[in-house]
Amino acid sequence: MEALLAIIIAGLVGAGVYLVLRAHTFPVVLGLTLLSYGVNLFLFATGRLTVGQPAVIDDLAAGYADPLPQALVLTAIVIAFGMTAFVIMLALKARKELGNDHVDGREDEDDRAEPRNETRDAGEAGV
Amino acid sequence: MNHLVMAPLLLPLFAAVVLLLSRLGISLGVRRGINFGAVVLELGAVIWLLLVVSGDGILVYQLGDWPAPYGISMVADRLSVWMLLITALLACAALFYAVQGTDRGSRHFHSLFQLQIFGLNGAFLTGDLFNLFVFFEVLLLASYGLLLHGGGPARVRAGLHFVVLNLVGSTLFLFAVGTLYGVLGTLNMADLAVKVSATAPEDLGIVRAAGLLLFTVFALKAALFPLYLWLPSAYASTSAPVAALFAIMTKVGAYAILRVETLIFGDDAGLVSHLIEPVLLPLALLTLGLAALGALSARGLRRQAAYLLILSIGTLLTAFALGTNEGIAAGLYYLAHSTFAGAALFLLADVIVRGRGGLEDRLDPGPAVPAAPLVGSLFFLLAVLISGLPPLSGFLGKWMLLRAALDSQFVVWIFVVVLTAGLCSLFALARSGSLLFYRASGGAAVVAAGDVASAAGAPAGVDWPRLWPVIGLVALCLALVAAAGPLTEFTAEIADALLTPERYIEAVLGDAKEVGA
Numbered sequence: 261m262e263a264l265l266a267i268i269i270a271g272l273v274g275a276g277v278y279l280v281l282r283a284h285t286f287p288v289v290l291g292l293t294l295l296s297y298g299v300n301l302f303l304f305a306t307g308r309l310t311v312g313q314p315a316v317i318d319d320l321a322a323g324y325a326d327p328l329p330q331a332l333v334l335t336a337i338v339i340a341f342g343m344t345a346f347v348i349m350l351a352l353k354a355r356k357e358l359g360n361d362h363v364d365g366r367e368d369e370d371d372r373a374e375p376r377n378e379t380r381d382a383g384e385a386g387v
Numbered sequence: 388m389n390h391l392v393m394a395p396l397l398l399p400l401f402a403a404v405v406l407l408l409s410r411l412g413i414s415l416g417v418r419r420g421i422n423f424g425a426v427v428l429e430l431g432a433v434i435w436l437l438l439v440v441s442g443d444g445i446l447v448y449q450l451g452d453w454p455a456p457y458g459i460s461m462v463a464d465r466l467s468v469w470m471l472l473i474t475a476l477l478a479c480a481a482l483f484y485a486v487q488g489t490d491r492g493s494r495h496f497h498s499l500f501q502l503q504i505f506g507l508n509g510a511f512l513t514g515d516l517f518n519l520f521v522f523f524e525v526l527l528l529a530s531y532g533l534l535l536h537g538g539g540p541a542r543v544r545a546g547l548h549f550v551v552l553n554l555v556g557s558t559l560f561l562f563a564v565g566t567l568y569g570v571l572g573t574l575n576m577a578d579l580a581v582k583v584s585a586t587a588p589e590d591l592g593i594v595r596a597a598g599l600l601l602f603t604v605f606a607l608k609a610a611l612f613p614l615y616l617w618l619p620s621a622y623a624s625t626s627a628p629v630a631a632l633f634a635i636m637t638k639v640g641a642y643a644i645l646r647v648e649t650l651i652f653g654d655d656a657g658l659v660s661h662l663i664e665p666v667l668l669p670l671a672l673l674t675l676g677l678a679a680l681g682a683l684s685a686r687g688l689r690r691q692a693a694y695l696l697i698l699s700i701g702t703l704l705t706a707f708a709l710g711t712n713e714g715i716a717a718g719l720y721y722l723a724h725s726t727f728a729g730a731a732l733f734l735l736a737d738v739i740v741r742g743r744g745g746l747e748d749r750l751d752p753g754p755a756v757p758a759a760p761l762v763g764s765l766f767f768l769l770a771v772l773i774s775g776l777p778p779l780s781g782f783l784g785k786w787m788l789l790r791a792a793l794d795s796q797f798v799v800w801i802f803v804v805v806l807t808a809g810l811c812s813l814f815a816l817a818r819s820g821s822l823l824f825y826r827a828s829g830g831a832a833v834v835a836a837g838d839v840a841s842a843a844g845a846p847a848g849v850d851w852p853r854l855w856p857v858i859g860l861v862a863l864c865l866a867l868v869a870a871a872g873p874l875t876e877f878t879a880e881i882a883d884a885l886l887t888p889e890r891y892i893e894a895v896l897g898d899a900k901e902v903g904a
Contacts (some may be wrong), residue, residue: 280551280555285547286549292551292555292558294553294556295555295558299558299561299562299565302561302562303561303564303565305568305569306565306566306568306571306867307568308569328568329565329568329575332517332564332565332568335521336515336561339521339524339557342525342528343528343554343557346528346531346550347550347554349550350531350543350546350547351547353535353543354543354547355742357538357539357540357543358540358543358544363547363548363551365540366546379411
């Protein structure tokens, strides 16, 4: 079971890293999602893998499943979920503002080219 | 139980929740009032906390009264309160600038501002590693919103890089936390400090890997070489008060490095003690050198300010990397100075940009900035502060750092790099200053043709409301000089407390025994 879990985590993280390094926003978002899946499984495994063990005190139990990593994973899932939703919205906004879905907007790194009224503070509605 | 510890957390959280009600039609004026009230109350609470902590030492709050290694501990020691105080003062100045018009456009600016402070304060107060991750996420999520506030392609592009990098950083953080929990079985930092000294030899490699992974994450937040590349475009493209508030964000990384380095991987950590310092010093010096080159080569004032912020981080972490009492004390003094001075430069850059019409912050000769004598004098003062010339606080900080470095075996390297970087920043700022203020052509011909935005908004005279926060921050730096004696004593006390973590551990874990009994 340990070997299988390790292979799954390695596969998820490897695919996630590959996708995060892509040049377009959609694969990057997918990669971040896969990375968070990988790390959630990893966190889950830090409490050691047990089968059929209770997490709360029971006189008859031979051992216990560590409940803390499960709580950590739950927190991590919620945060990753919120972040994924945010990054998708940001990717859509970038697609709209920059005219393409390249992570660099496919322009030279030259902020001077921006028209002034678009970078001003009291511009259009924010995010 | 002292509930005062929770005040710097609960105040911004409640203020943020109340401000979210703006959907129900709270007007902008009321939102500004609530935000100001909350910021001032926070400052009051932090000062109160400072008075208590400088007397009693360490205040511990166990959430829900769960005993220490099982529940989440909030710990207010001198270091935490020092960071809280800097944050609260910076927030006042940034907010004062923001209400001059930056906060229009998006109705959630004030709410995000308070959430940002909530995340920052939480990161400084928490005594639990996983909780630190959660507060990092809170402050990052708020910072994403603030960074993008106002919109525009430059912000969206820089924001996308910032968000993706930090999400990858969060994943690494979770891996590090998970590994530490898997090996040591605890996440409470005080408990970790106890357990790590008893690491079994076969687990050493894993603990080392986890510790260095943690360091990588904190280095990303602190913008340490080679993980600083996201910072210049992100800070240069966002709105001025947000960039000013972000001056403390990189310091969160530095704080976390310092806390973990002294508490968990300190002298008592047995085989894994001093895990971070050998890596930290060369990286900090490299950061210093490259940031100095960046500041010299920057073609825009805001980008230059961003590089100077990285330069201050390099100096700060050089001080922390010394690992001695004097080094850390010098670093903590320099931290306050560099936060205020860096933030003031971002704000002043925005004032200058507003006066230059279509030229923006490009370092080309152009029309004179309105109220040039006043703005120029402030710029000159800031240049003296940031490049560390006597007699102001930058000089004092660097002098203490160099004096502390005399005992280090790398003293030559530290002297050469720190002094050269200081010289480079002096050149960079002198060049910008002469371009902006001396080589200005003609009178205050602000309005270029077709530049409608500035024609409507630019006032003819001195832009006092926008200059007051800058003056306030400069005054804080001057206060750092005036009160240098007591303040350096205080930072030396902080450094003492950090290098003898037994008291911290006892305060967190010992308190639990009392509760359990």
